[in-house]
Amino acid sequence: MPSSVMPTPRMPGAQPPAAISASGLRKSYGDKTVLDGIDLHIPAGSVFALLGPNGAGKTTTVKILTTLVTADGGQAHVAGHDIATSPHGVRAAIGVTGQFSAVDGLITGEENMLLMADLHHLSKREGRRVAAELLERFDLVEAAKKPASSYSGGMKRRLDIAMTLVGDPRIIFLDEPTTGLDPRSRHTMWQIIRGLVADGVTVFLTTQYLEEADELADRIAVLNDGRIAAEGTAEELKRLIPGGHVRLRFTDPAAYRSAVSSLPAAARDDEALALQIPSDGSQRELRAVLDRLDSAGIEADELTVHTPDLDDVFFALTGSGTVPDQPKEAVR
Structure with missing residues (x-):
């Protein structure tokens, strides 16, 4: 990290209750250290975005917090449950949408929803009610009877998140949810994410799109070489970079x-x-x-x-390029 760039310090005083917290999380694969002691504090009902270049450890962080992978060291709590001693409690409280869709293309959108309802042990009546409500909420009613293989990328993503919400999770992990979507579908997903947060859901977002983090996140952390290089609001991070x-x-x-x-x-x-x-x-x-x-x-x-934008911040913190001589402008 350049010597001129320093992480944003946390303000002293009591922090709000955390939906997700972690202290000293570590993970290695063989000789490669993927996470080298990261700390997190994510308040309930907020959007937290984790940025970083490919291989920085974003997906590994999600897998650890969702109990899919065991950490080598450190502690974490999700929805009040210790990820090591209460993995079933964590899984019951969360929803996860990964980089690759979990939608089964061989069955209809409605059948995907009902299958998810069965996995959550909902009664047939309750499962049909929940599926119908979510299909309507995500504008999938007309396509509900069609094979999911016929859906566009944006429709599959909407169905994916609708399936994630069947269990009414209060914390949702979205691992690069808009990868491969066209700009219109990406903006639709942003509206969906904003709606979830308005309902009190906590969203943990990893993304390759810096504009996405700028638009959605209450706080952003930049992960580089297994460590959090800086964390803060989008505006706080932009002020780390000279040139304004x-x-x-x-x-x-x-x-x-x-x-x-x-x-x-x-x-x-x-x-x-x-x-x-x-x-x-x-x-x-x-x-x-x-x-x-x-x-x-x-x-x-x-x-x-x-003012510098998040691209400038990202390049400066990760060494993924050079900070442009002329930052983007904002007329105020």
Whole structure:
């Protein structure tokens, strides 16, 4: 990790109750260390996104927390159950949708749902009721009687999550749920995930799409070489990366000259009548710039806040590339 990038510190004080917590999780396969002591605290009713390059340990983390793989060290609790001593309690409380669909293409969507209801030991009447409600919720009623093999990728994903919800889990693990979907289907999945969280469900999300984490997650952790390189909200992570600035543009040369005098640390572009002031994008720094302009009676014609995005964060923390010289812009 570059020396200029530091993990976001946790704020002191009591933390909210965790739906998922882990301390010092470790896992190796032969000589390869996949997880090298990771800590997690995921509040109930939130979306937590785990990012990382291929092979970083994202899927291994999901498999450990869902009791599919045993950790070599550390502790974890999911829905109040110890993953080592109460795996059945964990499994009864969670739903899991993996990278590859669990849908059986040889039977209909409705039959997939009823099969899942049987696995959850629901009565036939209750199983049909739950299946019908979920098929309607996920807009699959018209396709319910058709073989699942005829479904599009987005429809299979919706059916996959509907099957996951048959047991009414309060915690759902979504391991790269939108991989391979077109943009429209991906946005549909985002709406589904937001709806789950609005119902109080906790979502543990792994994804290759940084925009997805930015859109959905309350907190994001970046996993690299088996360790969590940084964790925080999307905005907190973006502030870890240098290169943010405020750009002021003027149409009146006199106002521009006054601004140059009032902001001596700003980089000048005399041809464009523009100033560039280093900033982490925070409200505090933006207010300081505006206060200095106000005190001098200067008004800029255009103010643009430039902040690094999650791509920049990801590249800087994982060494997966170089941070672009020109971060994406957000006009505010």
